[in-house]
Structures are given as structure tokens and as C-alpha cells.
Amino acid sequence: MIRTDPAGAFSLIEGALRREPVGAPLLLVVSVGHRSLRLSPEECRDALYGPLRDEGLRAVIWRQAVAEARQEPPGGAGTGRLLVVWLAIPGLYRNLRRILCQLRVERADLEAEAVLAVLAALDTTHPDSPDLGGHMIKEAVNRMWSYAGRVRREVPVVDVAGLADARCVTARRGEPQQPTDEWELHPTPPPRRDGLSATLRFTDSRTRREGERIGALAHCAGLPDLVFRARRHEDSELVGTLALSPLGARR
Template structure:
């Protein structure tokens, strides 16, 4: 489920360690029973096909309790284990977001999810049976919020670079014109706010068997027209390509 080099993959490797390494364990109390669980066994209790709700609640309770008892300057293994236990519940939403928005980076989503779990862990109540679900919910909500925020961002034009490029461009009268074409000039109405300038584009007149066809002119005007219900964006001037103003 994880990708090499991803945030979740690093957490996997940190919790599980190399083969043969000493691994974390949870001592879970369920009534009069004491159960010693490895990280993998803890996950199977929470997400496996044969889930034990009572044992699952005990796993969350013990994991959160141990994580919150850790000193801030400790190695953070208990907090990391809680994050690792949350991960399987995040993949569905993670992949859904990545399918919806190509601009969103997976590594950023995973980082946001981890931060959300750690923040929620600081105020989590170990004795609340809904603690595990709340940790998952915080992480999922944070991923969606991040994705929506990123996709709403609009790239800002580099004004100085735009000005340099504009000043370096050939003046309109020196720009090449399509032979026997049409030019459309749109001059916006004066307004106090924002930037505005005359827009110009050209299109060649189509030919067939060496004869000029005039149907290109009405088609060009039709595409440049203003709908009767739309706002006025400017005055349209149509002239043969290369003609003086």
C-alpha cells in the first residue's frame, strides 16, 4: 500500500524495523485478560476480517495512553506507533484525492495526515471508545482540506517578467501578418481598476482551388461576438490583415 520513499513508507520501516530487529509491543488489558500484541497483531485486531470491538478499543486505549506518557524529548516510538495504526484507514481517501486532483502531491497529503494525527493525539482521551475513529477522522479531514486549498490556488503572474517579455516583443506594426487574413482588435472600455490593453488576433482567409472564401469572416466575427446577456468587455474592430488603423 505504501510507496518507497513516501512518508507512510518511512513510518512503516521505522515501526517494523529490519528483519530480526526487536519490535514494539502493546500490553493490552481486556477485563481480567492481559494480551501482548505486536504492531502487526494490533493492526489485525483493528482492521482484520475478524475484528474484536472490545479488544480493538483496548488497543487504541493502550497505544494512546503510552504515546501520551512519552516525554517530549523522548524517541517518540509510542506516538509513531499510534500514527502507524491509523494509516490503513487513510488509504481509501488518499487515493481518491489523488485521482480527483492531479496537482496534489502524495507526499504532501501524507505529511498533512501525520501532522493531523499528532495534533489530535495531544488532546485525545484514551478512555473514550471513539478515540481511534477520531484520530482517523482528523487525518482524513486534514487531507481533504489541504487538497481543496491547493487546487483553489491560482498562479500569480510575474509582473516584471511579463513586462520584460512585452517590451522585448516586436511592435504590432512589425509583427508578421497572415497573408490575406483578418485582424480582430478588442479594446476594453475604460475602467479604474485592474490592467487592460487592446487584444489582437489574426486568422488567414481560407482558400479553395485558388479562390478566396469569404465564409471565414462571419465565422470569425461570430466567435468573437458578445452574447446579449454578457457584460461588455470591449469594442471590436475588424480589418484586413496588415491594414493601417
């Protein structure tokens, strides 16, 4: 038998079942022939999975546990449904171990799927059905394998939007956020009162045609009225530079 994950559903059920009011231990009363037995949860488990199993007592325990659980009001604070799930848990360990060894899946998710399957079977199975406990355990096992098969076919992907947002954050902490679709101009030397010191020029590789691309760049930068022409001025003297950067970015 494998350990119980302290963060899983099985441990939570174990803890909830053991938090009993003082002086009022949880007992399951079953009738075997002319005898009436008062069994604790541990004694019920021993009767179901111990080396000296009694098939007649086993069937009576499952039938009585399911009948009491189904009598609880929906959403109530009773322990009947918890007891049924707790009694089914040992029957799940073998397949739980196999799935964890063969497939990459979170144990906590498998435990949650198994609990949901037992509760679903509890609501749909009649207490007088033959092999009641085996049926609920089989439903839980099938649901665990089905979930593991779905997870195996899933392909993890990067959160592209989140990654892009993280890489595009350029503003320092404490600075107000600026729109990312605007630009700042940093001409050197700075403009005079009557305007810039010279005509703005955008240069590009000699091997590419410049007109359309440079014109589009100037339009996107909001400078259609400042750009004199979109071609190289190879013979003119360099009088300064102009740096474009997103608004709010570090310089």
C-alpha cells in the first residue's frame, strides 16, 4: 500500500472523518443473522480488506454504509458519504500506483477524480445491488484511467500573451504606464525656438528601396509633415541624429 499524499483528497477525507465530536464515535451498525454488530471505520476496513475477509459481512457493510449515506440530506454535514469514500480508498491503491508509474499525471488530480466517481456511483447505485463496493471501486478506477489518458494526450504550450507582456514591460517601477503605440523624439542637437536645426533624414541599407518603407515609418511615427524627403542625402553634412524609442522606454 502506498502513502497518502498529505495534499490530496484522500488525506482530506481521512482528516475529516477522524474529526469526530468528543464522546460520539462514528459507528456503523450492521445486522449479521441474528446478531447486531457495532463497527468502527477501522473495523469496517479490516473486514473489507483484511486477511480474514468474510464475504457475507463485506456485503452487509457496503449495503449499510451506502444506505445511510443516501439518507443524508444534500449538502448536509453528515459523515456517511465520507465513510463510503474512505472505505473505497484501499481498493484504489493498486491502480493509482500503476497510473503514477506509467503516466505523467498529478496524484492529487487522480485522487479527486476517484472521489468524484465514488460519489457519483453512490447516488446512482441501489443499496441492494450485488457487489456494491466492487462496482463503486471499478467506477473510480475507470475514471482515473480515463483522466490519465486525456492528460497524456494534452500538449503543454507557453502562455504566449503572458510571456510577451513580461518581456515588453519597459517602464521602471513607480513610473506611470505610457501607451505602447506612441513614440518619443530625441534629436541631437536639441531643437531651437524656430524648429529643428536641419531636415530630418531616415537612412537605410543601400541594397533596399527606401521610398515606400521609409515613408511608412515616418507616417507611423507621426512625422509626415517633418520629413523632407525619403531618400539618402549622400553628399550632405551630418548635423545631428534623431533617436526613436517607444514612449516611456528607457534611454
